[in-house]
Amino acid sequence: xxxxxxxxxxxxxxxxxxxxxxxxxxxxxxxxxxxxxxxxxxxxxxxxxxxxxxxxxxxxxxxxxxxxxxxxxxxxxxxxxxxxxxxxxxxxxxxxxxxxxxxxxxxxxxxxxxxxxxxxxxxxxxxxxxxxxxxxxxxxxxxxxxxxxxxxxxxxxxxxxxxxxxxxxxxxxxxxxxxxxxxxxxxxxxxxxxxxxxxxxxxxxxxxxxxxxxxxxxxxxxxxxxxxxxxxxxxxxxxxxxxxxxxxxxxxxxxxxx
Numbered sequence: 169x170x171x172x173x174x175x176x177x178x179x180x181x182x183x184x185x186x187x188x189x190x191x192x193x194x195x196x197x198x199x200x201x202x203x204x205x206x207x208x209x210x211x212x213x214x215x216x217x218x219x220x221x222x223x224x225x226x227x228x229x230x231x232x233x234x235x236x237x238x239x240x241x242x243x244x245x246x247x248x249x250x251x252x253x254x255x256x257x258x259x260x261x262x263x264x265x266x267x268x269x270x271x272x273x274x275x276x277x278x279x280x281x282x283x284x285x286x287x288x289x290x291x292x293x294x295x296x297x298x299x300x301x302x303x304x305x306x307x308x309x310x311x312x313x314x315x316x317x318x319x320x321x322x323x324x325x326x327x328x329x330x331x332x333x334x335x336x337x338x339x340x341x342x343x344x345x346x347x348x349x350x351x352x353x354x355x356x357x358x359x360x361x362x363x364x365x366x367x368x369x370x371x372x373x374x375x376x377x378x379x380x381x382x383x384x385x386x387x388x389x390x391x392x393x394x395x396x397x398x399x400x401x402x403x404x405x406x407x408x409x410x411x412x413x414x415x416x417x418x419x420x421x422x423x424x425x426x
Contacts, residue, residue, distance in 0.1 A: 178241030180396035230362025240370015266309030312375035328359025
């Protein structure tokens with residue numbers, strides 16, 4: 169089976185995007201997502217996004233074949249696809265598994281974009297201690313748990329892997345580690361449910377920054393320093409995240425079913 173695709177990344181968090189009406193009707197989606205996202209035998213990505221033109225709407229399938237409600241970086245990638253297709257312009261509305269999301273195109277230079285996205289306001293579900301660190305458990309359109317640290321631990325990837333599947337989260341959770349650098353800057357690292365270590369995360373950045381805000385360590389506007397560079401967060405009732413997108417390739421993936 170042939171799967172047409174566009175590949176884009178939002179701050180090095182990369183996604184394969186396919187128009188939903190171009191997906192073969194009998195395609196096993198979970199198996200196809202695992203195959204197309206494979207970094208050796210596939211195109212390689214953190215997730216596969218099916219984009220419906222009419223609403224528009226998106227469905228995100230992680231690289232392990234599991235469904236995710238939303239990705240902030242991935243939704244910006246979908247917005248770029250819609251702009252390039254002429255379906256959207258400066259203001260983009262996308263229906264996601266976490267509800268309707270509004271984005272604003274700030275800048276475009278060819279296939280490179282900057283979007284600001286209304287991330288909503290995280291809902292704190294629990295404050296606890298995990299792995300010896302204060303932790304804030306939140307809903308940011310998807311499950312997030314941010315560990316607030318004085319220094320990011322050297323073994324944060326291993327801790328993230330362990331905590332992602334903690335029994336307290338039957339459907340797993342995204343894990344972030346955050347430290348306050350000054351009143352308007354945080355450093356964050358991300359272990360994402362269904363994708364593992366990623367160099368940045370839109371919802372993760374929002375949750376990590378909000379956890380530091382909730383603890384009284386910082387205040388908006390905030391710069392979130394990720395491994396892929398800075399993302400900017402401001403508050404105007406809800407939280408608005410600004411970050412880059414680059415559309416990098418288009419082609420066909422030949423799915424063999426194995």
